[in-house]
Amino acid sequence: MRLDKFIVESGLASRTEITKVAKNGGVTVNGQVVRRASGHIDPTSDKVTYLGKEVIWREFTYVMLNKPDGYVSATDDDKFPTVITLLPDELQRIGLFPCGRLDKNTLGLMILTNNGPLSHKLLAPKNHVSKKYRFTVKFPISEDDVQSLESGVDIGGYVTAPCKVEMIGEKEGYITLTEGKYHQIKLMAEAVHNQITYLERVTFGPIALDEGLGRGEWRYLTEDEQKSLEAHGKIIKDIHA
Numbered sequence: 001m002r003l004d005k006f007i008v009e010s011g012l013a014s015r016t017e018i019t020k021v022a023k024n025g026g027v028t029v030n031g032q033v034v035r036r037a038s039g040h041i042d043p044t045s046d047k048v049t050y051l052g053k054e055v056i057w058r059e060f061t062y063v064m065l066n067k068p069d070g071y072v073s074a075t076d077d078d079k080f081p082t083v084i085t086l087l088p089d090e091l092q093r094i095g096l097f098p099c100g101r102l103d104k105n106t107l108g109l110m111i112l113t114n115n116g117p118l119s120h121k122l123l124a125p126k127n128h129v130s131k132k133y134r135f136t137v138k139f140p141i142s143e144d145d146v147q148s149l150e151s152g153v154d155i156g157g158y159v160t161a162p163c164k165v166e167m168i169g170e171k172e173g174y175i176t177l178t179e180g181k182y183h184q185i186k187l188m189a190e191a192v193h194n195q196i197t198y199l200e201r202v203t204f205g206p207i208a209l210d211e212g213l214g215r216g217e218w219r220y221l222t223e224d225e226q227k228s229l230e231a232h233g234k235i236i237k238d239i240h241a
């Protein structure tokens with residue numbers, strides 16, 4: 001693999017910067033200064049440093065973000081800031097995109113990755129990956145409302161699939177869906193004559209929002225989280241193979 005590609009994909013710098021830094025002696029391979037960034041290395045065995053920092057190569061990058069209000073879950077938008085702009089420059093240039101959408105005013109767990117095939121599997125409607133949201137509504141929710149929501153409501157020509165609702169107060173609770181229609185939870189609340197006033201995603205498949213992350217903050221998925229996400233994608237593949 002080309003040395004400059006290896007460093008670009010690790011998210012440390014752009015190719016142009018790397019070429020310059022290498023020329024000035026800022027790149028080493030196995031302890032030797034390498035001034036030609038177009039040379040080749042073995043990503044599995046060579047030890048590379050960039051400006052004194054060891055380069056950890058990732059084939060794919062996975063980031064957890066605690067989405068704040070007012071950001072759109074897209075890679076670019078004409079009117080509003082995107083969740084990508086909450087990431088540092090080096091992560092903005094490695095092709096990360098949000099794995100699934102949240103409305104502009106929905107908060108919470110967002111996974112960003114550049115693993116297109118895995119993201120595609122996790123989002124395919126037929127794969128029913130579960131997503132749990134914490135919500136607050138304007139009016140109290142009755143037992144009957146809970147039953148209607150759980151068994152399926154009409155959200156404008158589409159009847160929602162069975163889901164789980166756990167109330168923790170008369171106007172707040174958790175809802176777990178295995179599908180993701182546009183504005184689904186808001187429309188479900190309207191179907192029982194109510195209105196969502198707060199919506200936050202707290203889980204996506206096997207991944208839970210890290211409570212230590214403030215709104216707008218991000219971190220890499222841990223190795224265990226990454227493995228469980230990748231394994232989730234594989235299980236889905238096996239079930240539907």
Ligand code: URA
Pocket residue numbers: 101102103104106182183184185186187199
């Ligand atoms: N349902 C909604 O209505 N909005 C979201 O952002 C996610 C689920």
